[in-house]
Amino acid sequence: MSEAVLSLERVTRTYRQGSERLHVLSGVDLVLGRGEIVALVGPSGAGKSTLLHQSGLLERPDGGEVRILGRPTAKLGDVERTRLRRETIGFVYQFHHLLADFTAEENVVLPQMLAGTARRAARVRAAELLAQVGLSERQAHRPGKLSGGEQQRV
Numbered sequence: 525m526s527e528a529v530l531s532l533e534r535v536t537r538t539y540r541q542g543s544e545r546l547h548v549l550s551g552v553d554l555v556l557g558r559g560e561i562v563a564l565v566g567p568s569g570a571g572k573s574t575l576l577h578q579s580g581l582l583e584r585p586d587g588g589e590v591r592i593l594g595r596p597t598a599k600l601g602d603v604e605r606t607r608l609r610r611e612t613i614g615f616v617y618q619f620h621h622l623l624a625d626f627t628a629e630e631n632v633v634l635p636q637m638l639a640g641t642a643r644r645a646a647r648v649r650a651a652e653l654l655a656q657v658g659l660s661e662r663q664a665h666r667p668g669k670l671s672g673g674e675q676q677r678v
């Protein structure tokens with residue numbers, strides 16, 4: 525297989541609800557190679573979002589290891605996890621989490637600037653990315669003036 529971009533090794537995650545323990549992930553192993561397209565399918569409540577949250581470094585598993593581009597993350601501090609997430613992981617959320625007061629273009633520029641890209645270069649890249657998803661004509665719209673699918677593409 526090609527280079528592993530994401531791997532999970534014996535990942536566990538338990539939620540505590542009062543005295544109850546809910547074992548959502550019990551030793552999950554998963555390896556995804558570069559360029560692979562994978563669908564995670566299962567009934568509601570099975571733990572799909574929980575798995576994504578551990579894989580995307582949004583939550584810490586109780587046990588096991590998550591590797592991003594081969595790099596182990598269990599022992600990283602919050603600052604390093606945040607940096608790795610910003611530089612290597614993208615999410616397309618079911619609900620959009622766009623900043624309502626910023627235009628489509630500004631919503632794409634902002635995360636690049638947080639990652640250290642200069643404003644001018646970020647604007648050029650934003651125009652390219654929005655064109656790729658057919659939104660060149662919508663760059664100046666705020667999220668409230670975009671359709672659901674347009675917001676998701678932004």
Ligand SMILES: Nc1ncnc2c1ncn2[C@@H]1O[C@H](COP(=O)(O)OP(=O)(O)OP(=O)(O)O)[C@@H](O)[C@H]1O
Pocket residue numbers: 539540541546548566567568569570571572573574575
């Ligand atoms: N913070 C939490 N505290 C306690 N229990 C939680 C918490 N988050 C999720 N759960 C429970 O863990 C289980 C898995 O939730 P998860 O959100 O991963 O499911 P899912 O597979 O994404 O479901 P859906 O298809 O409905 O989105 C569910 O039973 C849920 O109620």
Ligand SMILES: [Mg+2]
Pocket residue numbers: 572573574
């Ligand atoms: Mg879910």
